[in-house]
Amino acid sequence: MAKLINGKEISEQVKQETRVRTDALKEKGITVTLAVVQVGQDPASCVYVRNKKRACEACGIVSRSVELPEETTMDELMKVVRELNADPSVNGILVQLPLPPQLDESAVIRAIDPEKDVDGFHPESVGKLSLGLPGFESCTPAGVIQLLRRSGVECEGKECVIVGRSNIVGKPMGMMMLRENATVTIAHSRTRNLKEVCRRADILIIAIGKARFITEEYIKPGAVVIDCGINRDENGKLCGDTDFDRVSEIAGAITPVPGGVGPMTVAMLMKNCVDSVQI
Numbered sequence: 001m002a003k004l005i006n007g008k009e010i011s012e013q014v015k016q017e018t019r020v021r022t023d024a025l026k027e028k029g030i031t032v033t034l035a036v037v038q039v040g041q042d043p044a045s046c047v048y049v050r051n052k053k054r055a056c057e058a059c060g061i062v063s064r065s066v067e068l069p070e071e072t073t074m075d076e077l078m079k080v081v082r083e084l085n086a087d088p089s090v091n092g093i094l095v096q097l098p099l100p101p102q103l104d105e106s107a108v109i110r111a112i113d114p115e116k117d118v119d120g121f122h123p124e125s126v127g128k129l130s131l132g133l134p135g136f137e138s139c140t141p142a143g144v145i146q147l148l149r150r151s152g153v154e155c156e157g158k159e160c161v162i163v164g165r166s167n168i169v170g171k172p173m174g175m176m177m178l179r180e181n182a183t184v185t186i187a188h189s190r191t192r193n194l195k196e197v198c199r200r201a202d203i204l205i206i207a208i209g210k211a212r213f214i215t216e217e218y219i220k221p222g223a224v225v226i227d228c229g230i231n232r233d234e235n236g237k238l239c240g241d242t243d244f245d246r247v248s249e250i251a252g253a254i255t256p257v258p259g260g261v262g263p264m265t266v267a268m269l270m271k272n273c274v275d276s277v278q279i
């Protein structure tokens with residue numbers, strides 16, 4: 001049976017460290033403020049936004065909510081972003097994705113001041129990560145790195161296979177694992193022989209958004225399996241991209257869903273908010 005990598009516990013450590021930093025800033029009269037912009041009421045987004053606001057409270061960060069109606073226009077949203085950019089009391093800006101179809105996500109992300117880009121999605125942040133320069137890093141892959149480091153998983157020289165090539169997880173994950181000196185493969189929906197490719201992995205990181213897609217046939221015995229998926233199965237039960245029961249029989253270590261990568265994403269957002277004051 002695989003060792004469980006406890007994201008809940010590790011995320012609490014990261015949040016605790018963040019709290020210590022915000023307390024120290026408060027002594028100097030500095031408060032950290034995150035503006036959370038939500039357009040419409042997508043149910044999953046509502047859950048994520050609520051979790052982020054709760055985490056802010058636990059970490060001593062002020063969260064400022066901007067809730068806009070579903071039919072918000074591009075001009076209206078851009079005006080909100082520009083106002084938050086110009087507001088010196090706002091340190092971090094987060095526009096919850098996905099946005100309704102009339103809105104251009106990429107243009108909105110580009111409009112955020114890179115110095116307040118706590119999601120790490122702005123091209124400047126992505127460019128800095130690619131070049132090995134310090135900057136804001138996408139929270140989910142940054143959380144995975146913390147999970148690996150804090151559970152003692154050595155990455156150097158290891159075969160790492162990432163399944164999924166999204167801008168938010170797969171691609172930045174590849175850059176971060178390269179920085180950890182792993183040998184990195186990014187596989188995706190067009191990859192041939194996906195099972196064979198995955199079975200090469202010492203560290204397998206999955207971010208595809210397909211409930212229980214990865215079974216034991218994709219796993220090298222003893223591999224470390226990191227599941228970035230958050231899905232609902234046919235019974236409405238929360239599950240990851242891996243079939244946890246079958247994969248945990250053969251993996252060396254595995255993250256559960258819930259309680260694995262998910263809480264780390266929020267914890268790293270909190271860390272980025274404090275960095276936004278201190279960078």
Ligand code: GUN
Pocket residue numbers: 094095096097098119139140265
């Ligand atoms: N939607 C799903 N994940 C994220 C995230 O990390 N940040 C934002 N802004 N939207 C998301």
